[in-house]
Amino acid sequence: MESYVKVVKVEKVGPLDTLRGLWVTLSNFFRTIFLRNRVTIQYPEEERDYSERFRGVHILTKHEDGTPKCTACFLCATICPADCIHIEAGEHPNNRVEKIPTRFDIDMLRCVFCGYCVDACPEEAIIMSKEYDLATDTREESIFTMEMLLNRADKLGFDNGYRPHFGPLGGGGTRGKMEEAGITGTTRKK
Amino acid sequence: MKTYMVKITIDGKELEVPEGTVIIQAALENDIHIPHYCYHPDLSIDGNCRMCLVEVEGMPKLPIACATPVADGMVVHTKNENVTKAQESVMEFLLINHPIDCPICDQAGECGLQDYYMNHGLHNSRIGLREKVLKRKVIDLGEMIVLDTERCILCSRCIRFFDEVTHTGELQFYKRGDRTEIGTYKDQPIDNSYSGNVVDICPVGALTSKDFRFKQRVWFLKGTKSVCPTCSTGCNIRIDHTKGVVFRLVPRRNPEVNKSWMCDKGRMAYPLINGENRLKYPMIRNGENLEPSPWEEALDRVVKELKKIKEESGPEAIAGIASPQGTNEDLFLFKKWIREGIGTSLMDFRVNDEDKKVREMEDSILRRKDENPNTRGALALDLVPKNGGLDTKGILTAVKEGKIKGLYLQRPIDHFPDKTLLKEALEKAEFVVMHATHNGEGMRAAHVVLPSCTYAEKDGTFTNYEDRVQQIHRAFPPIGESRPDWEIFRDLLVHFGVSLSFPTAQDVFLQLSKEERAFQGMTLKGIGDLGRRISS
Incomplete structure (x- = not known):
């Protein structure tokens, strides 16, 4: 029978190799004990500080009067690869705003935290926070309603996460930013 | 009366069409698309949107395809540089005062302005957002229709529909210049049993359906060809549905039966399909x-x-x-x-x-x-x-x-x-x-x-x-x-x-x-x- 394994080289393990291995272990041990240079943290007492672009639980941003910036355009629900955003739209009393979500649910069990919804939003009405621990007791609890998404980050003290159109990493793109930069109308080039 | 056939060439394709047809009709019937807003096969010719400009050899300027009858030996170009340039300019004019409403507009996804902007526009607007003329929005026009005068491109299809098909004449142009808007006298509600059709023929989001408004985005809907079952006329319809729920019924053109129209009664019969009291078990x-x-x-x-x-x-x-x-x-x-x-x-x-x-x-x-x-x-x-x-x-x-x-x-x-x-x-x-x-x-x-x-x-x-x-x-x-x-x-x-x-x-x-x-x-x-x- 043919052999399926071809032996290229057999390395001999001598007593020196054992000592070399032990040195790696011991050096890390002493660095942790005496220099306090640890790799792990004591979760949940301690929490790691995540990047500015961390994609955690979504935040629905608000106008100054507390109403959602969202206009229920459904672009986030359209792009969502997990089909986890459920929106119902209604009439806004102000004719200039016209459309407002009456329901905005995100099923966190389905969500894959890709951030496409944030990219798609033309009004920066949906951004992401740094909240990541999402264990719930029941499936129903994992459906976050509009009320929760609007106030959760403020209430629980989570920082803003992924927010591509704003901040140091932002590249412009919202209507307000375009006007600030003196760009009028659409910017698409032929 | 005998109809004479004339030979014309559109984009290198030789066609034989009856005398008296207009260029756009000849083209559309032979699968050559000429962009248009105001032309509608079942309404009279108005020629106001200027989108269907084409080049006809021998004519000094570009004529509009919807109001130029065919003639023997005519050679038409619909896609050369002169034409596309002219159409781009027309698009720019039409969009001067158009609001950037697409995210909240129900027409988004089936809008003539969106489609033709991608095909014939893609220009940078020279009008700032603050310079646009603002008009009245969300005007309640009765049971079926919500009017947004700002989005209107004044093609007058709806006006012609009420003048020529229902003969009720509710809608009209008001004011002048770039302040022109459509509307009813003192915003009186439109009360006739075919009013839903103007929502379908509106090429933009000016007239939207009160019933369908904000219910669903059109790109989620699947269309199935069907026939209206509410009377013996048998109007051809399309059932727009998603996930087993019907959201609207719209007419499907059949020149022999219903042209492009259907009545409001048939249009509003769809809740019976979704109905909660459907019989589900023997x-x-x-x-x-x-x-x-x-x-x-x-x-x-x-x-x-x-x-x-x-x-x-x-x-x-x-x-x-x-x-x-x-x-x-x-x-x-x-x-x-x-x-x-x-x-x-x-x-x-x-x-x-x-x-x-x-x-x-x-x-x-x-x-x-x-x-x-x-x-x-x-x-x-x-x-x-x-x-x-x-x-x-x-x-x-x-x-x-x-x-x-x-x-x-x-x-x-x-x-x-x-x-x-x-x-x-x-x-x-x-x-x-x-x-x-x-x-x-x-x-x-x-x-x-x-x-x-x-x-x-x-x-x-x-x-x-x-x-x-x-x-x-x-x-x-x-x-x-x-x-x-x-x-x-x-x-x-x-x-x-x-x-x-x-x-x-x-x-x-x-x-x-x-x-x-x-x-x-x-x-x-x-x-x-x-x-x-x-x-x-």
């Missing part, structure tokens, strides 16, 4: 109440009871009343079921003089007095009693007198004019089977009720008032455990020992076209999207 009478039961049990019960009546009193003690709500396939198998299964010829489908009303107009545009889509089909299939036979009234009288014991109804017959006779007959009947799509009062007297699905959930054909056979298609699977009528009849026939094999409605039609004289030689392919008339 029901069997247990004392006073009807109780849900499995299909097999219900069919066994029907077969057992009808066989018993047949053995005891002969087949003449059972009668069937068909429904012109059913498709030709349904009715064909109904007839087979009554004739070959039960073995009687006691049947009728007329409950309220449908056959007399089928061609009578209710208004001067589309609606007819007969509220069934397939009355002519039932007549063509000979579902009426032969000379001297019992009609519906006769059957019910015989039931009342105890001569007929079993009654098979394809639909509840609440609309039978003689209510006392109906009540007495149904009380006297020994065994009543009924198909129903919805829970209702009509089910009260039935011993077994079988759930039947609506036209949106089955394939089939309807025959309209002028004997035009038109196809309907299944948009989504039947709700609950309901089934198409023809499937139920097929299974009953099998239970009665008649051997047949009809896996699909198409197979039923094939058999129907072989057996029935009126449908001889018809094929579903031949019927196509626009229907085919029964040749008399």
Whole structure:
């Protein structure tokens, strides 16, 4: 029978190799004990500080009067690869705003935290926070309603996460930013 | 009068079209798309949007394709540099004061401005957002329509529709220059039974449907070709649905039947399909109440009871009343079921003089007095009693007198004019089977009720008032455990020992076209999207 394994080289393990291995272990041990240079943290007492672009639980941003910036355009629900955003739209009393979500649910069990919804939003009405621990007791609890998404980050003290159109990493793109930069109308080039 | 054919060349394609047609019509009918807003095949020519500019060799300037009649030897270019440049400029003019509303606009996804901007625009706007002329938004115009004057490009299709089709003339232009807007006098509500059509013909988001508003984005919807079942005209429609829920019905163009229009009554009939009181399971009478039961049990019960009546009193003690709500396939198998299964010829489908009303107009545009889509089909299939036979009234009288014991109804017959006779007959009947799509009062007297699905959930054909056979298609699977009528009849026939094999409605039609004289030689392919008339 043919052999399926071809032996290229057999390395001999001598007593020196054992000592070399032990040195790696011991050096890390002493660095942790005496220099306090640890790799792990004591979760949940301690929490790691995540990047500015961390994609955690979504935040629905608000106008100054507390109403959602969202206009229920459904672009986030359209792009969502997990089909986890459920929106119902209604009439806004102000004719200039016209459309407002009456329901905005995100099923966190389905969500894959890709951030496409944030990219798609033309009004920066949906951004992401740094909240990541999402264990719930029941499936129903994992459906976050509009009320929760609007106030959760403020209430629980989570920082803003992924927010591509704003901040140091932002590249412009919202209507307000375009006007600030003196760009009028659409910017698409032929 | 003889029509002369002229030869023209559009984009290198040689065409022969009748004299008098305009360039855009010749092009569109031959699959050459010329962008346009104000031109509509079923309205008069207005030529105000200027989007359909084309180059005609020998003409010094670009003419508009919608108002330039063809002439012999004409050579037209629709896609060369001159034309695209001109169209780009027209797009820029049209978009000068157009708001950036797309995220909240219901038209987004089926908007002429969006489509043509991607194809012919892609320019940088020279008008700042703050410089745009603001107009009035969200104006309530009655039951069907919401008007947004800011989004309007003043193509006047809606104005022409109310002037030329309904002759009611509610809409008009007001003000001048870039302040021009459309509207009704003092924003009076539009109250006519065809107003929903202006929402369809509006190429932009100026007129939106009050009912459909904000319910769903159009790119989520799937369209299924169908035929409106609310009267015998048989307007061609498209059912827009997603995930088994219908969101709207819109007309589908058929120049021979409904042109591009449908009435508001038909348009607003879709909630019946989604309806909460749809009958989902077979029901069997247990004392006073009807109780849900499995299909097999219900069919066994029907077969057992009808066989018993047949053995005891002969087949003449059972009668069937068909429904012109059913498709030709349904009715064909109904007839087979009554004739070959039960073995009687006691049947009728007329409950309220449908056959007399089928061609009578209710208004001067589309609606007819007969509220069934397939009355002519039932007549063509000979579902009426032969000379001297019992009609519906006769059957019910015989039931009342105890001569007929079993009654098979394809639909509840609440609309039978003689209510006392109906009540007495149904009380006297020994065994009543009924198909129903919805829970209702009509089910009260039935011993077994079988759930039947609506036209949106089955394939089939309807025959309209002028004997035009038109196809309907299944948009989504039947709700609950309901089934198409023809499937139920097929299974009953099998239970009665008649051997047949009809896996699909198409197979039923094939058999129907072989057996029935009126449908001889018809094929579903031949019927196509626009229907085919029964040749008399």
